[in-house]
Amino acid sequence: MNIDSLKNEWEELNKEYAELESCNRRYIELLEQLHSHQQICFNEIKHQRYRMNQITASLRQSKGPIPAEDREKVDELQKMTLKRKAQLHEIEQSLPAKSGRYLQIILGDVNVSILNRNDKVRYKDDYEKFKLILNVIGLIMAFFNLIFNYRALELAFIFLLVWYYCTLTIRESILKVNGSRIKGWWRAHHFISTVAAGVLLVWPQGEHWQIFRMQFMYFNVYISIVQYLQFGYQKGLLYRLKALGERHNMDITIEGFHSWMWRGLSFLLPFLFIGYGFQAYNAWTLYKLANSPEAPWHVSVMAGLFLLLFVGNMATTLWVVPEKIRERAKERYRLQSMGKSMKLRQEMKNSASDLDLSSGSKLSPTTSTATATQTQTPAEKKEI
Structure with missing residues (x-):
């Protein structure tokens, strides 16, 4: 050493x-x-x-x-x-923002602002990956619950739903502080889903749960598949719109229909409406189960929550779709009027050209000679 x-x-x-x-x-x-x-x-x-x-x-x-x-x-x-x-x-997007009431209750008075623009986008992308991964895991667990009727597997799946939606609401609130424009019904949708998952978690196993169980698992399998298709569509569309400068970098994919999603969404709209109809069917099934005297309070609460989700999703989608149809109609009429005006201007130009040609052919010999004389150079005039 x-x-x-x-x-x-x-x-x-x-x-x-x-x-x-x-x-x-x-x-x-x-x-x-x-x-x-x-x-x-x-x-x-x-x-x-x-x-x-x-x-x-x-x-x-x-x-x-x-x-x-x-x-x-x-x-x-x-x-x-x-x-x-x-x-x-x-300017405010580059400065720290105050957390909302929900984040203050959950996290306390903590500054969750991300000042670096690249870090904001990275956090948003991590949010998207989180949704995609949990959606695939939920699909697999719901599929296994269709095959096996084990209480432990059911509780694990429902607990996953509770944790997923709770985490989703916190992450979306942080995104909101950092400039994401998610708002309105689609945020409230996740809060309602959190409550619904909590009620399902404490719903005791019994006759009413066994009647509704298979229908609920089929619903989750269908919704997971639709969400996966919708995520792939929205991800690509957002990428193109951001590249064109038509969308904000902090815009995120959602579990429903939004105004910017109209381009090429016609193939997804039927799947969305079927999912909304499935929610209404769940509410109707639970409502019938709630009429029995032995039904626990969970049945009627879940019926109301599914009905609320159905009404909110349908109302939001039916409000956005006609608006986009009107915008497309206005754009089509505007393009048609532009085409007609361009066609009219072209016809006027053609008419003017024909008039000039006909006027030139009717010139008299004297006029032609005078015109030719006027266009001669000084040297040519001198020779004459």
């Missing part, structure tokens, strides 16, 4: 540690500066919105008709206000 060489190595390690300490000090200073700049940005955003609200309020308080020379200035102010709101929203 050479003590001198070990001592030299330790001295080199001391130098490296001094560099590490210096790097750590710079890191801490940058963190303090980052926090300071964040507070400045928050204050400036608040100031900008306060001043914009004052300007908007002053415009609303103006009484009487606005003169024509001021109308353009007012319109320009309104356009600039809308543009500034969009700019402030874009």
